[in-house]
Amino acid sequence: MDDTRGEGRQHMERSALYFPATCPAIYRVPNEILRKIFSHITNFGPCGLEDLINASHVCHLWRVLALQTKELWTDITLSFAGGSVARQAQEAGLALERSKPLPITVHISNPPSAPELGNYRELVLRALRELPRVRVLCISSFETTEPDEFFDSITQILQTHPAPLLEELRFDHIPDDISSGNLFAGQVPPKLHLIYTDMDDILNILRGLPSLEHLGLTPEPAMAEIESLSFPAVHLPNLRNVAITGYCGLITRFMRYLDFAVDVDIHFQLLCERVIDFSYLSELSWICDGRFSKIFAAGLYY
Amino acid sequence: MPTIVSVDDSTVPGEGSSRLLLLVSSDNKHIVVEEDIMSRSRFISKQVEGFEATSQRHAILLPFSSFVLNKVIEYCSHYRGYYLLEDDPDAAPPGRSPVREWDQEFLDVDRNMLLRIIKAAHYLEIKSLVGSCARAIADMIRGKTTEEMREILGVENDFTPEEEHSPSSKCTG
Numbered sequence: 408m409d410d411t412r413g414e415g416r417q418h419m420e421r422s423a424l425y426f427p428a429t430c431p432a433i434y435r436v437p438n439e440i441l442r443k444i445f446s447h448i449t450n451f452g453p454c455g456l457e458d459l460i461n462a463s464h465v466c467h468l469w470r471v472l473a474l475q476t477k478e479l480w481t482d483i484t485l486s487f488a489g490g491s492v493a494r495q496a497q498e499a500g501l502a503l504e505r506s507k508p509l510p511i512t513v514h515i516s517n518p519p520s521a522p523e524l525g526n527y528r529e530l531v532l533r534a535l536r537e538l539p540r541v542r543v544l545c546i547s548s549f550e551t552t553e554p555d556e557f558f559d560s561i562t563q564i565l566q567t568h569p570a571p572l573l574e575e576l577r578f579d580h581i582p583d584d585i586s587s588g589n590l591f592a593g594q595v596p597p598k599l600h601l602i603y604t605d606m607d608d609i610l611n612i613l614r615g616l617p618s619l620e621h622l623g624l625t626p627e628p629a630m631a632e633i634e635s636l637s638f639p640a641v642h643l644p645n646l647r648n649v650a651i652t653g654y655c656g657l658i659t660r661f662m663r664y665l666d667f668a669v670d671v672d673i674h675f676q677l678l679c680e681r682v683i684d685f686s687y688l689s690e691l692s693w694i695c696d697g698r699f700s701k702i703f704a705a706g707l708y709y
Numbered sequence: 710m711p712t713i714v715s716v717d718d719s720t721v722p723g724e725g726s727s728r729l730l731l732l733v734s735s736d737n738k739h740i741v742v743e744e745d746i747m748s749r750s751r752f753i754s755k756q757v758e759g760f761e762a763t764s765q766r767h768a769i770l771l772p773f774s775s776f777v778l779n780k781v782i783e784y785c786s787h788y789r790g791y792y793l794l795e796d797d798p799d800a801a802p803p804g805r806s807p808v809r810e811w812d813q814e815f816l817d818v819d820r821n822m823l824l825r826i827i828k829a830a831h832y833l834e835i836k837s838l839v840g841s842c843a844r845a846i847a848d849m850i851r852g853k854t855t856e857e858m859r860e861i862l863g864v865e866n867d868f869t870p871e872e873e874h875s876p877s878s879k880c881t882g
Contacts (some may be wrong), residue, residue: 431863432824440831443839447847464855466867 441469442476449479456484456498480506484514485531492523496530503534510572512543528557535561538568538591545577545602566615569594577602578612590615597621606657610664613641620645624661626653640666652676659687662694669697675704730757731768732782738775739768746785749796751834773829780822781829784815784838795837808848812841820849820862 445462449455459480463473473479480502487495503511513534518527538544546561566589573596595616600623603609613619622643646667651658655677673695695702728744730753747753753769760767771778808816816823827842850858859866866873 432821432828433862433864436824436828437831440827440839440843443843444846444850447844448851450847458851458853461853461855462850462858464868465858465862466864469864 438468438472441472442479445473445476445479449482455482456480456502457494460498460501474505477506477509481509481511482514483511483534484516485527485534486514486516487519487523487527492519492526496526499530499534503537508540510540510542511537512545513537513541514545514547516545516547524557528560531557532560532564535564536568538564538570538573540572541570542572543575543577544570544573545575547577565590567592570596572596574598575600575602576612578608589617593618595619599623600625602626606661606664607638609661610638610641613643613665617642618645619643621648622646622650624649624651624653626657638664640664642666644668646671648672648674650674650676652678654678655687655691659691659694662691667698669699671699673699673702675702677704732778733768733770734775734778735772736774736776738778740775740778740782742782746782746789749785749788749793749835749837750781753833771829772832773825777822777825777829780815780818780826781833781835781838784812784830785835787811787815788837793837795840796835808841808844813845816842816845824862 445459448458448462459473463470483499483502483506485495485499515531515534518524518531535541568591570591571594573591576599590612595618598621599616599619601609601612602625609624613622641664643665644667646665647670649665649667649671651661651674653661653676658675658677675691691704729741730744730747732740732742732747734740744753744757756767756769816826818826823842823845827839827846830838830842846862849861853861858864
């Protein structure tokens with residue numbers, strides 16, 4: 408065996424010119440592999456789209472493959488941390504078109520400064536109007552100094568467009584009046600995972616999803632607590648399943664505000680500080696007592 | 710194309726605790742390898758299942774050179790006994806992940822060799838190796854202009870000048 412491999416290595420070393428170079432190897436690569444290479448190009452953030460568009464200009468075959476493979480265009484990032492807004496807007500617009508009718512992931516962050524904000528806003532609203540086919544929506548790194556009407560438009564779309572495919576919603580700043588009405592035209596996606604930074608924000612979003620049945624929550628490390636002591640409870644009478652990962656204290660304080668029916672499957676992944684505060688565990692078990700059909704809690708120590 | 714031929718008993722070493730396979734490359738090199746090592750290849754595994762139905766010993770003919778085959782065997786030997794998520798047909802497809810450190814060194818070969826390895830891995834149905842090669846090729850062209858991509862991978866520009874400058878066919882995206 409070793410001898411065989413040794414021979415093979417020697418052969419490899421001495422046959423650097425073994426392969427005829429009459430036809431570049433790339434032409435003998437199956438289309439399926441080219442598609443896989445394209446998918447890895449697009450896997451790395453906002454520049455992925457630019458790279459994919461450049462690849463689609465290489466030759467006829469690459470262009471046909473890139474345009475036919477709608478999955479390649481489904482990760483849409485509207486983030487303007489640098490570079491030309493017009494070009495990035497054009498790329499994102501192409502991706503919105505080319506991904507149809509597949510479900511998409513939309514990341515919205517880092518709006519440009521005032522002169523270019525208009526184009527950006529149009530693009531954001533255009534992407535949000537695709538809510539019926541959005542699977543993941545992430546809105547982050549928005550300054551609270553953005554014009555109110557921008558947030559009003561976002562809120563209006565989130566309230567008036569159904570999002571039946573939405574599985575994950577992530578906000579680090581949400582418009583203040585988002586809880587003034589039901590979200591997604593009252594058509595709640597069957598299963599929603601929320602990633603949150605502010606507890607009151609997440610409770611406000613949940614207030615707009617009264618018929619939610621399956622809820623997943625993951626806290627951001629710097630999650631802020633609720634400031635008001637008189638924060639009203641959130642009613643989720645249809646809740647059937649809840650899965651939360653977070654510090655025991657945060658989960659307990661969060662669960663205080665949830666009003667849900669009995670017979671719920673509960674799954675907590677508790678992150679525990681070195682010194683466990685048993686009063687939280689005790690309160691959590693009191694909150695859940697008699698209201699679950701199944702409960703699972705596991706702890707991770709830091 | 711048939712990939713199995715009968716061979717006589719003297720060609721393939723016998724029935725020890727670890728069965729040996731005879732792989733025959735396109736340049737007619739005979740390479741003996743432990744079945745266990747090649748079990749990462751779904752293609753080889755399926756062939757071996759076929760062997761069990763008969764009492765004959767077999768060699769597997771492969772449509773790529775010993776140069777490439779030895780690289781693939783080196784990869785499979787390195788990960789012998791390891792579970793790799795990408796090779797698990799029941800696992801969810803892995804998301805964004807960089808090329809493993811060892812793979813990076815292993816795939817530090819010229820462009821043509823890299824493309825031949827990915828083609829062989831595809832033929833042998835070794836998903837983890839296909840994935841690593843695809844990521845390595847994507848890394849080569851990421852952040853490059855169209856012209857640079859052509860140059861790096863040796864692709865000819867077959868657009869006509871009209872197509873290149875026509876807004877409806879290319880340049881607008």
